[in-house]
Amino acid sequence: MAGFWFTEKQTDHFGITMRVNQTLHTEQTDFQKLDMVETEEFGNMLLLDGMVMTTQVDEFVYHEMVAHPILNTHPNPEAVLVVGGGDGGVLREIMKHDKVEKAVLVDIDGKVIEYSKKYLPEIACELDNPRVEVKVDDGFMHIINSKDMYDVIMVDSTEPVGPAAPLFERGFYQGIYEALKEDGMFVAQTDNPWFKADLIQKVSRDVREIFPVTRTYIANIPTYPSGMWTFTLGSKKYDPLAVKVEEIPDLPTKYYSPELHHACFVLPKFVKALVE
Amino acid sequence: MAGFWFTEKQTDHFGITMRVNQTLHTEQTDFQKLDMVETEEFGNMLLLDGMVMTTQVDEFVYHEMVAHPILNTHPNPEAVLVVGGGDGGVLREIMKHDKVEKAVLVDIDGKVIEYSKKYLPEIACELDNPRVEVKVDDGFMHIINSKDMYDVIMVDSTEPVGPAAPLFERGFYQGIYEALKEDGMFVAQTDNPWFKADLIQKVSRDVREIFPVTRTYIANIPTYPSGMWTFTLGSKKYDPLAVKVEEIPDLPTKYYSPELHHACFVLPKFVKALVE
Incomplete structure (x- = not known):
């Protein structure tokens, strides 16, 4: 072969x-x-x-799990921002929500967008949706320059090395708080608890100091380190755990479901210990 | 290095x-x-x-998740059988349950027991517990020769190649049914849904044809393929989903918890589709 x-x-x-x-x-x-x-x-x-x-076979897990728990928690997510995510996978999932009027994607690297459109077409398929605005720009600076603008912000970054390193700092979460409307909420991918326990602990502490509601949830992604991935959610008002299962729409997904909306927040003991 | x-x-x-x-x-x-x-x-x-x-660092996930969901479902698991499991990890977790009067371990390969005791002492630590009986024997034959004997049977086998292949056949599950008492139940590790979807589908169907209650649950194990592992449970009477969280003891564990007892049965959509 x-x-x-x-x-x-x-x-x-x-x-x-x-x-x-x-x-x-x-x-x-x-x-x-x-x-x-x-x-x-x-x-x-x-x-x-x-x-x-991302890979064509397992991408659906990560992209669904960034987008749906938060969009099914905020009652009216009209204005959404994605920081990073140039492959378009998170945007594709966001576009399944009719309540979203406008989604802005800010990725620092236009080449990611260009080659995702070419080689990952079923992931990048909504980047040209009229409800989407794509900006090739520094996500950190975009956040700092936005005040009271977004209902929901999703941070779809690379690992905390290289260009994404500032996206794991406390100052960034403070900027997100100010970029959100008074009942806004955000979610960020926060790596895995087996090899990056310190990072998860730090991010969770930072977010808790800024947002009244802080939650961590997990998903299985085979091509990511350890196969167990965490997401940290900070919210000014709405709590994902307060959402009633029967009110969650059954969207066309392959991983996320209304039942999983709650179950994904139930953490294994050693993970729970990191975020308490 | x-x-x-x-x-x-x-x-x-x-x-x-x-x-x-x-x-x-x-x-x-x-x-x-x-x-x-x-x-x-x-x-x-x-x-x-x-x-x-198994590895010293992540073994707790697998061993806890084989033992505790089922032992916290059966109200009186006095007689327990482990098929395979010569490293002793599942037995160590079983010994945390005072209701278990006798646990029999049948592993076909005495060398696994011998070298686990030597090099994995914190996993093999309960193999000499007086409540434990260790037999170096063919687990399949032990099952076939046991009738109405056990409250709980746990199948801690290798992959369905080599000596463990018969442990994934319908005839084996029929044998387990007969080896169990009238309100008995069993659990088996059943590989991962990313690369072995066919196997999970087949096992689930076979178990459903024999046992009135069939359930599948998952856990994250970084050193196992895809990081997501499934367990299939068959029961003559008791349903793990009917157990009240507040009645589950908070055992000294690192992964399993009373809350996770229910959450681990909530499957991602593509996994749920395999077992329905």
């Missing part, structure tokens, strides 16, 4: 490895190394700085 | 890789290849036929 084996060292001592049939595109952008490859197990796969960002 | 990188190909095209500092023991037993190695990330690790069975 042609191709080669790609390995991502997820820690200094542990990694995943997969067969790559061919490299579709490789480029050092202004911000990061971008590789788009075709894998045998997971379809086309986007790598940034050698880390798996 | 000394050592080498061990890689388990979890499918033909995907695997995990980790740094091994040293090999502690390696042997072709009468049944399988046994390797005990010291890893940098996960501590000591037991491999059978090149597949990760």
Whole structure:
């Protein structure tokens, strides 16, 4: 069989490895190394700085779990901001919610958008939706310059190294608080509890100091380190745990469901201990 | 840094890789290849036929999740059988339940027991408990020769290749039904939904045809394929979903909790579709 084996060292001592049939595109952008490859197990796969960002086979988990818990909690999410997320997967899920009138996506790297449209078309499929505005810009600065503007903000960033490092700082969460309307809420991907327990602990503490409601939830993503991913949600008013299951719409999803809306917040004991 | 990188190909095209500092023991037993190695990330690790069975760092998830959901469902689990499980991890969790008067462990390979005691002492720590009887024997035959004997049976097997293959057949589940008392129940590890969807579907269907109550639940185990593991439970009478959270004891665990007892049965949509 042609191709080669790609390995991502997820820690200094542990990694995943997969067969790559061919490299579709490789480029050092202004911000990061971008590789788009075709894998045998997971379809086309986007790598940034050698880390798996998304694959055609398992992308639905991450994208659904960023978008739906928060959009099914806020009663009227008209104005939504996505920081990062240039592949368009989170936007695709947002567009399933009719209440969203306008979704702004701010990704620092236009090349991610360009090559996602080309090689991940079923992920990037809503980037040209008339309800969507795409800006190639610094998400941190966009947040700092926005006041009282958004109902919901989703932070779909890379790992806390490279261009996304400022997106895990307390100042960023304070900026998000000010960019949100008086009943706004946000969610951010916050890595995994097996290898990044310190990060989760720090982010959860920072968000708790700023937002009256702070919640952590989890999802299984096979191509992400440890397979267990956390999301941290901060809210000025609405609590995802107060939503009634029977009032959650049954959207066309493959992972998220009304029942899972509550179950995903029930954390294994060692994870719960990190965020209390 | 000394050592080498061990890689388990979890499918033909995907695997995990980790740094091994040293090999502690390696042997072709009468049944399988046994390797005990010291890893940098996960501590000591037991491999059978090149597949990760357990590691010191993440073993608690699997062992707790085999033992506690079922033992906190059956009101009087006096007689318990473990098929496989020679490392002793499931037994250690069973011994946390005072209601268990006798736990029989039947593993086909005495070498697994011997080297787990030597290199995984905190996992194997209850193998000599007076409430435990260890038999080096064929678990399939033990089941076939047992009638109306056990309250709870736990199948802690390897993957459905090699010596454990018969443990995934319908005839085995029929044998379990007959080995159980009139209100007995069993649980088996049933691999992952990302790469083994067909197996989960088949096992669930087989168990449903035999047991009036059939349930599937999941847990996150970083060193197992995809990080998401399923367990299939068959019961003649008691339903784990009927257990009241406030009646579940808060045992000394690191993953399982009374709240998780219910949440772990809420399956992602694509997994739920496999078992309905």
